[in-house]
Amino acid sequence: xxxxxxxxxxxxxxxxxxxxxxxxxxxxxxxxxxxxxxxxxxxxxxxxxxxxxxxxxxxxxxxxxxxxxxxxxxxxxxxxxxxxxxxxxxxxxxxxxxxxxxxxxxxxxxxxxxxxxxxxxxxxxxxxxxxxxxxxxxxxxxxxxxxxxxxxxxxxxxxxxxxxxxxxxxxxxxxxxxxxxxxxxxxxxxxxxxxxxxxxxxxxxxxxxxxxxxxxxxxxxxxxxxxxxxxxxxxxxxxxxxxxxxxxxxxxxxxxxxxxxxxxxxxxxx
RNA sequence: GGUGGGGUUCCCGAGUGGCCAAAGGGGGCAGACUGUAAAUCUGCUAGCUAUGCUUUCGGAGGUUCGAAUCCUCCCCCCACCA
Numbered sequence: 001x002x003x004x005x006x007x008x009x010x011x012x013x014x015x016x017x018x019x020x021x022x023x024x025x026x027x028x029x030x031x032x033x034x035x036x037x038x039x040x041x042x043x044x045x046x047x048x049x050x051x052x053x054x055x056x057x058x059x060x061x062x063x064x065x066x067x068x069x070x071x072x073x074x075x076x077x078x079x080x081x082x083x084x085x086x087x088x089x090x091x092x093x094x095x096x097x098x099x100x101x102x103x104x105x106x107x108x109x110x111x112x113x114x115x116x117x118x119x120x121x122x123x124x125x126x127x128x129x130x131x132x133x134x135x136x137x138x139x140x141x142x143x144x145x146x147x148x149x150x151x152x153x154x155x156x157x158x159x160x161x162x163x164x165x166x167x168x169x170x171x172x173x174x175x176x177x178x179x180x181x182x183x184x185x186x187x188x189x190x191x192x193x194x195x196x197x198x199x200x201x202x203x204x205x206x207x208x209x210x211x212x213x214x215x216x217x218x219x220x221x222x223x224x225x226x227x228x229x230x231x232x233x234x235x236x237x238x239x240x241x242x243x244x245x246x247x248x249x250x251x252x253x254x255x256x257x258x259x260x261x262x263x264x265x266x267x268x269x270x
Numbered sequence: 271g272g273u274g275g276g277g278u279u280c281c282c283g284a285g286u287g288g289c290c291a292a293a294g295g296g297g298g299c300a301g302a303c304u305g306u307a308a309a310u311c312u313g314c315u316a317g318c319u320a321u322g323c324u325u326u327c328g329g330a331g332g333u334u335c336g337a338a339u340c341c342u343c344c345c346c347c348c349a350c351c352a
Binding site: 008009033034035036037038039040062063064065066068069072073074075077078079084088115117118119120121124127128136139140143144197198199200201202203204227228229231232233234235236238239242243 | 296297298299300301302303304305306307308309310311312
């Protein structure tokens with residue numbers, strides 16, 4: 001989605017994009033704040049446009065929450081950017097967290113119990129509570145109790161053998177570092193990546209920043225990127241295993257045929 | 271060769287007689303997840319025929335009712351001196 005984070009987020013390159021047109025790439029500046037809701041709006045629009053041309057859209061990516069939100073929808077929870085900015089300023093810090101807990105345990109004990117260790121979720125719950133006077137848990141019930149797919153999809157979760165996956169992450173990291181990731185990161189940091197609202201969360205850039213400041217060696221940086229990527233991959237495994245009943249496992253690389261057949265079937269349905 | 275410091279559970283690292291299968295961190299494993307999600311958070315992490323037992327704190331002995339902790343010898347590592 002973000003401009004500039006080409007190597008670090010492993011964007012498809014020019015050649016790949018000539019073969020398969022990609023959407024929603026480079027549509028945000030790193031200084032922009034992004035969230036699931038906006039993503040779903042944009043993805044819906046892109047899907048609609050692709051289908052209107054008689055083509056089959058393929059949703060690819062590892063951001064579980066975004067994909068689930070696209071496929072199952074979001075409950076109509078309100079948001080208020082100004083209020084949120086205010087709440088963040090007040091509570092999104094070590095010291096603010098204690099105040100937040102006190103406030104929420106008084107105002108909204110249910111959500112407080114649910115998220116008492118989780119600063120961000122508690123702030124979001126407070127935001128919703130301030131706007132609606134209701135607990136976010138209460139308002140999320142529609143999705144929880146009656147999840148239904150918004151699109152007729154064939155969904156597959158790519159599953160690699162763990163040892164092979166680890167090895168692939170290592171190879172991928174080295175490849176990215178050799179392709180100039182460090183220079184890219186330096187440039188992005190110069191443009192304010194570390195203080196960006198959401199883009200700074202892209203994996204690896206903060207670790208590279210530490211290396212550039214001389215805090216850690218090249219090898220330590222490399223190892224940490226590999227470890228974080230691996231941990232992220234594990235979170236993805238958990239997510240897609242438990243949050244996507246519609247998805248079938250595609251054992252890589254042997255089940256590629258299954259994936260292709262699934263996509264073909266969709267195209268016949270059109 | 272001499273002096274000083276050190277060897278702790280997968281790793282780093284605390285523990286200097288009982289409350290120690292051993293703090294804390296890392297890693298690993300499992301899980302959560304509705305507007306910052308490549309983020310954030312939670313639980314478990316010696317073994318077993320488990321409210322107890324067995325093995326574990328460099329190795330071998332010893333002191334003690336009781337040792338990761340004290341003593342002796344040995345093996346390795348680091349720093350400084352030569």
